Amino acid sequence: MRTYHLQIVSLLMKMIFHIKSGMYLLMLMGKTFIFTIKHDKGVKPGYMGFNVIQRKQGLLSIDQEIRVEPYNPDPQRQLISSIVIEADFLQKKSSTTEQFNTDQMSMAFKEQFMRHGFSVRQPLVFKFQDKKTLSLVVREIEGSDPEALAAGRKSEPHKLDFGVIQPNSSIIFEKSEGSFLILTGKAKARSSHTSLFSADWDFEKMGIGGLDEQFIQILRRAFASRVFPPEVVEHLGVKHVKGILLYGPPGTGKTLMARQIGKMLNAREPKIVNGPEILDKYVGESEANVRRLFAEAEEEEKRMGPNSGLHIIIFDEIDAICKQRGSVAGNTGVNDTVVNQLLSKIDGVEQLNNILVIGMTNRKDMMDDALLRPGRLEIQVEISLPDENGRLDILKIKTSKMREHNKLDADVDLAELASLTKNFSGAELEGLVKAASSSALKRYIHLGKKIEVDPNAIDKIKITRSDFIYSLENDVKPALGSSDEVLEKFIERGIINWGATKELLEKGMMFVKQARSPETSNRLCLLIEGAPTAGTSALAAYLSKNSDFPFTKVINSREMVGFTEASKCLKINRLFDDAYRSELSCIFMNDLEQLMGYSPIGPRYQSLVLDAMYSLLSSSPPKGRKLMVICTSKRRSVLEELGLLSVFTAVIRVPFIARVEDVQMVLEESGAMSSDEIDAVVRHLSHGRIFVGVKKLLGLLDTMRVMKGVDSRKRVAAFTNLLEDEGIFVPEL
Structure with a gap:
C-alpha cells in the first residue's frame, strides 16, 4: 500500500489520531471526498494509504500533502434506504459470460461494506465470491426519515450526496453501458430492464383497423413474458415465444400488422425478408442466408444472456421457403435444407431466446408441419376478412x-x-x-x-x-365476394312461374334461412336434382343469389375443361378454403356428375374428384363460420350408387311439366306468343300427353320469337310440330 504525507495543523493532528477505525474522514483538495477509514499498523503516523481506484479519483501522487478533517454523518438524514451501483468487470480482458446474481451480490456487498459511507460517483472495487473482480460506481443514493418510520408515518425518499449503509438498505445493481456483464436476480435497477414497448407507441395511431381481437391475442401470447424482467421468466422456468404465423387471404393486413409490431417494440430494427430472397442458385448459399439473419442475435445472446435485446425477423411469403419437406420436385433438396436450417436456428440444440420470427402467408396448408409446432411458429393467428x-x-x-x-x-x-x-x-x-x-x-x-x-x-x-x-x-369488387355475373347467366331467362315453382322456391328459401340461422348446424348441403332441362341450375342459382351471403361462388365444369383430376381437386379445395374465411358462405356446384367426369361405361368407378367431393361436403367449416353448399344433379341414382347422396342435408326434386295448365302459365309469362296463339296451343295440347322441362320449353319458345310477322296459324302449327318432333307431346290416337 502506498502512503501519502499529511500536512495539517496540530489541532487537527490530534483529532486525527483519536479517530477510530470505521469512522469517516473528509478529505479536502479543492474537491470534497468522504472515505471510511481503518487503522493499519503498516501506515506511519501522519500518513494515509489509498488504493488504485481512490488514487485515480483524487488524482493523488506520492508524498503529496493533503488536508483532512473528521466527518460525522447526520444519523437522521444520511442513512441510505437505497443505493444504485453501476457494475462492470475491473479488467475488460477478463470478462466472462457467467451470470452474476444480484440478490447474492447485495448480501455480499452488505457484509463487506456495512456501516460504510458512500458518495455519489464514488468508485470502488468489489470481490464477489470466486468470480471476477468488479469495478463499481455509485450512481444514486436515496435516504429516508427514521423518525417518520418509527412513528408509523410514510417517509418520502430523498436524494443524498452521501449516506451510510444500514442492514435494511436496498442495494440495486445495474451494468455499465457497453459492459458484457450479465446480471440476474431481483436486485437490479429498473433501468436495466428496458421497456418492451416504445415510449411513443399509441395503439390508436397504428392504422390497423378491424384487427383489435387478433392484436390483443398476439400481445397476450407473444409479449406477456417479455414485459417482465428476465428473472421473473427464469423463476417460471419457461422460454419466450419465438414465432408467430399470420395467415389469411391477401390484402387483410398481415404485412401491415407485422410492420407495426416491429415499430411498437423497443427492439432492434426488424429485418424484413421476402421468402424468395433467401433462395440462391449456389450450393449452400440459401442456408448461409438464413444463418446471417440470426448472426447478430446469436452474438448478443452469448454476450448478454437474458439481458439481450429482442431481435425481430419478419418473413413475408414464408411459404415460398418453408414448403413441406419432400414435396418439391428435383434432386437438389435446397428447399428441405433451408427448412432444416430455419428449424435449427429457431429451436435447435443451441436455441436462441432473444428472437421473434414473424411469418406471413396466405397458403398455410403448404407449410412444413414441423414449423407450426410449439417452440417454433407456435402462435398462429388468422387475419381474416374484417366484419x-x-x-x-x-x-x-x-x-x-x-x-x-x-x-x-x-x-x-x-x-x-x-x-x-x-x-x-x-x-x-x-x-x-x-x-x-x-x-x-x-x-x-x-x-x-x-x-x-x-x-x-x-x-x-x-x-x-x-x-x-x-x-x-x-371499379372495386371483392376477391372473396359474390359471383353475381356468373349466377346471372344461369337465370338470364328469369324464374318462370308455373305450378310447382312457388312450392320449390318456398322450400329452397326455407333451407337458405336455416343455413343462416345461428341456432342450426354450421354446414348445410342441399341437393337440387331433376332430369336434364328441368331447370335445376336456374333454381340453384336463384337460391344462391338471393341468399345474400357475402361469399357466393360457382363451381362449374365448364371452367375446368382440360383439367386433370388432381387439378380439379386443388381448385375445388381452394374454393372451399376461401369460403371458410367468410362468416357466411354459399358454394353452388353445378352438375356433380360432370364435375366428377362420371362415365357409365365399365363395372367399376373410382375418381379423385369423388373422394374430394365426399370429404369436402361432409366436413364442417371452422367455428364461427356458416357454409351452405347447393349442388345440382341430373342423375340422382348415380349419386346414390357412389355413396354421395348421404352427405346432403336435404334433397329438392325439380319435376317436369306434365299439365297443360302449367304449359299455359309458361307461355303467358314468356311473352313469346299472343293470347290467341296460346289458346290455340292449349286446345291442341289438351288432346294428348305432354312431359317437358321448363328450360327445354323456353328454348323452343325462342323459335317463336324469330317468327314474328308470320301468320298466327303457321306459328301455332310450327310450335306444336316442334313439341311432337322432340317427343315432348304425344297426341291421342
Missing part, C-alpha cells in the same frame, strides 16, 4: 385525411359503406377510397384538345356518396 365494425374502422382510417381537410361530403355515411362492402379486405377498402377519389377528381378535369385541370379544384373538390357508390358498382 362490419372492422370495415368501419378501416374506412375511418383511410378517410381521416379527407375528413381532416373537409374533403368528404356530408352525404357520405361511412357506416352505410361498411354495411355495403361485405367481404371486402382492408386492401380492397383502401382501393375503394382511391377509386372514389379518382371519380371526384375526374369532375375537375376538362378533356378537349388539351387536358385542362380546374385551378380552383383544391377548394371545390368534395368526395360524395355517389362517388363511392359508383366505384362500388363499377
